[in-house]
Amino acid sequence: MTAKRDVSLTVNGVAYSASVEPRMTLVDLLRGELGLTGTHVGCEHGVCGACTILLNGQAVRSCIMLAVQADGAELMTVEGLSEDGQLHPIQQAFVGQRGLQCGFCTPGFLMSVYELLQHNPAPGDDEIKEALGGELCRCTGYQSILRSVRDAAARLRGEVPAAATEGEA
Amino acid sequence: MKPAQFDYADPRSVEDAVALLQQHGADAKILAGGQSLVPLLNMRLARPAVIIDVGKLRDLDYIRDDGDALVIGALTTQRSVERSELVAREHPLLAATTRYIAHPQIRNRGTFGGSIAHADPAAECPALAVALDMQITVVGPGGARVIAAADFFVTYLTTSLEQDEILTDVRVPKLTPGTGWSIQEVARRHGDFAMAGAICTLTLERGRCAAARIALFGVGAVPVRAPEAEQTIIGQEPNAALFEEAGARASAEISEPLADIHGSSEFRRHLAGVMTQRALTEAFSRAEAR
Numbered sequence: 245m246t247a248k249r250d251v252s253l254t255v256n257g258v259a260y261s262a263s264v265e266p267r268m269t270l271v272d273l274l275r276g277e278l279g280l281t282g283t284h285v286g287c288e289h290g291v292c293g294a295c296t297i298l299l300n301g302q303a304v305r306s307c308i309m310l311a312v313q314a315d316g317a318e319l320m321t322v323e324g325l326s327e328d329g330q331l332h333p334i335q336q337a338f339v340g341q342r343g344l345q346c347g348f349c350t351p352g353f354l355m356s357v358y359e360l361l362q363h364n365p366a367p368g369d370d371e372i373k374e375a376l377g378g379e380l381c382r383c384t385g386y387q388s389i390l391r392s393v394r395d396a397a398a399r400l401r402g403e404v405p406a407a408a409t410e411g412e413a
Numbered sequence: 414m415k416p417a418q419f420d421y422a423d424p425r426s427v428e429d430a431v432a433l434l435q436q437h438g439a440d441a442k443i444l445a446g447g448q449s450l451v452p453l454l455n456m457r458l459a460r461p462a463v464i465i466d467v468g469k470l471r472d473l474d475y476i477r478d479d480g481d482a483l484v485i486g487a488l489t490t491q492r493s494v495e496r497s498e499l500v501a502r503e504h505p506l507l508a509a510t511t512r513y514i515a516h517p518q519i520r521n522r523g524t525f526g527g528s529i530a531h532a533d534p535a536a537e538c539p540a541l542a543v544a545l546d547m548q549i550t551v552v553g554p555g556g557a558r559v560i561a562a563a564d565f566f567v568t569y570l571t572t573s574l575e576q577d578e579i580l581t582d583v584r585v586p587k588l589t590p591g592t593g594w595s596i597q598e599v600a601r602r603h604g605d606f607a608m609a610g611a612i613c614t615l616t617l618e619r620g621r622c623a624a625a626r627i628a629l630f631g632v633g634a635v636p637v638r639a640p641e642a643e644q645t646i647i648g649q650e651p652n653a654a655l656f657e658e659a660g661a662r663a664s665a666e667i668s669e670p671l672a673d674i675h676g677s678s679e680f681r682r683h684l685a686g687v688m689t690q691r692a693l694t695e696a697f698s699r700a701e702a703r
Binding site: 249302305307312374 | 417423448452456466512515516519602
C-alpha cells in the first residue's frame with residue numbers, strides 16, 4: 245500500500261482537501277471524493293475530451309492528470325458555470341442552438357469553449373474548430389456545436405443571441 | 414482503467430530528482446506534464462514502481478533568448494511556447510510546429526522537454542530537434558552534459574538519456590538569414606498523431622540552395638534526416654522538378670516505415686515523399702521572401 249498524500253485545491257471557489265493515493269486521477273478525485281459528477285469520464289486516456297476542466301484558467305484533461313499534480317491549483321468545472329441558478333451564456337447558447345443531444349460530451353465542450361472565449365471573444369470558425377478538435381461528440385453533430393459557439397461568443401460580447409434553431413436538430 | 418500502485422516523490426530540486434533516479438534506477442519514471450505517461454499508466458502499459466513528479470521544479474519553466482538560439486527549460490509547456498511573443502518573433506518555425514502538437518487541452522499540460530525525452534517517432538518536437546540540431550542538456554550524478562539531437566534518439570520511445578539523468582533544457586538554434594522553413598503533416602484529424610510529416614529548412618544564397626535540412630517523422634523508429642534528398646537540392650537553383658525529385662529520394666531512403674491500423678508502410682513512404690516535396694516548395698518561397 246503506497247502512502248496517501250494530502251491534496252488541497254479550490255474547485256469553483258470552494259476550498260477542498262483530501263487524502264488520496266498518488267495513483268488517483270484528478271477526475272476520480274472530483275467525481276468520487278468531492279461528489280462533483282458534472283465532469284464526465286469517457287476514454288480515460290486523453291482522447292475524447294469529456295473530462296476537460298479548467299486548471300488555473302487553462303482547459304486540461306482531468307483523466308490524464310493525477311490528483312496530486314493539482315495540489316494548490318484553482319479548478320473550475322462545469323458546475324461552476326451557472327450563477328444563482330442562471331445558466332451561463334455559453335450553456336444558454338448550447339441550449340438555444342441544440343449544441344447537445346445526449347449531453348455526455350457537453351461538460352468538456354463547455355469548458356473548452358470557456359477557455360477559448362476568454363482569450364478570443366470573436367473566434368473565426370477555423371479557430372473554433374482548432375479549439376474543439378480535441379473534443380469528441382458522437383451524436384449531436386458538430387455543425388450545431390459550431391453554431392452554439394458562435395452564438396455563445398455573440399452573447400458574451402453583449403450582442404443579441406441568434407434565434408433558436410427550429411425543428412429537429 | 415486505473416494506474417497500478419506506485420510510490421510517489423515530488424522533488425524540489427534537480428539534484429534531488431537525480432538522487433531519486435540513482436536510488437530507484439529502472440523502477441522509476443519521471444512525470445512532467447503527464448500527457449503521454451498518464452495514459453500509459455491508466456492502460457497499465459507502464460507500471461513503474463516509483464513516479465518522480467518534477468512538476469514543482471518551476472525554475473525549469475522558461476524561454477530565454479541566447480543570441481543565435483532560444484533556450485527552453487524542460488518544463489515549459491507547449492502552450493507557453495505557442496503563445497510566446499519571443500518565439501513568434503525569433504523562431505516562426507518553432508511556433509508553427511507547436512501548433513501541430515496534439516490539441517490545445519494537451520498543449521496546456523504537455524512540456525517541451527517531456528516530448529523530447531518521450532521520443533515518440535510520430536511527434537513533432539523530436540523531428541524539429543533533428544532538423545535544427547538542437548542541443549539537449551541533461552543532468553546526472555556527475556553534473557550536466559550536452560547531447561546533440563542527432564545522438565539523442567535511439568529507437569521507439571528510447572533515448573541516450575541514462576537512467577539517472579534528467580533533461581533540463583534544450584537549445585534551439587535560430588534560422589540563419591535567407592533561410593525559409595516549412596512543416597507539413599498528414600493526420601486523420603488536425604491534432605492526431607502524424608501519419609507522416611516533414612520539416613524542412615532551405616537557405617538561399619544568390620539564387621542557389623546553400624543549405625537544406627529535411628527531417629521526417631511518423632515514418633520510422635526515430636525522426637530521421639533525408640540526406641540524399643538534401644544533397645539533391647544543395648548547390649542547385651531550386652525549382653519544382655527538383656523538389657519533386659527530392660521528394661522521391663526522401664521517400665526511397667526511408668529504411669523502415671511504420672505500418673499500423675492508420676496506414677501501411679508503402680502509404681507512409683509515399684506520404685513522406687509528398688510531404689517533403691510540399692515542405693521544400695513552401696520553404697523555398699519563404700526563403701525568397703526573406
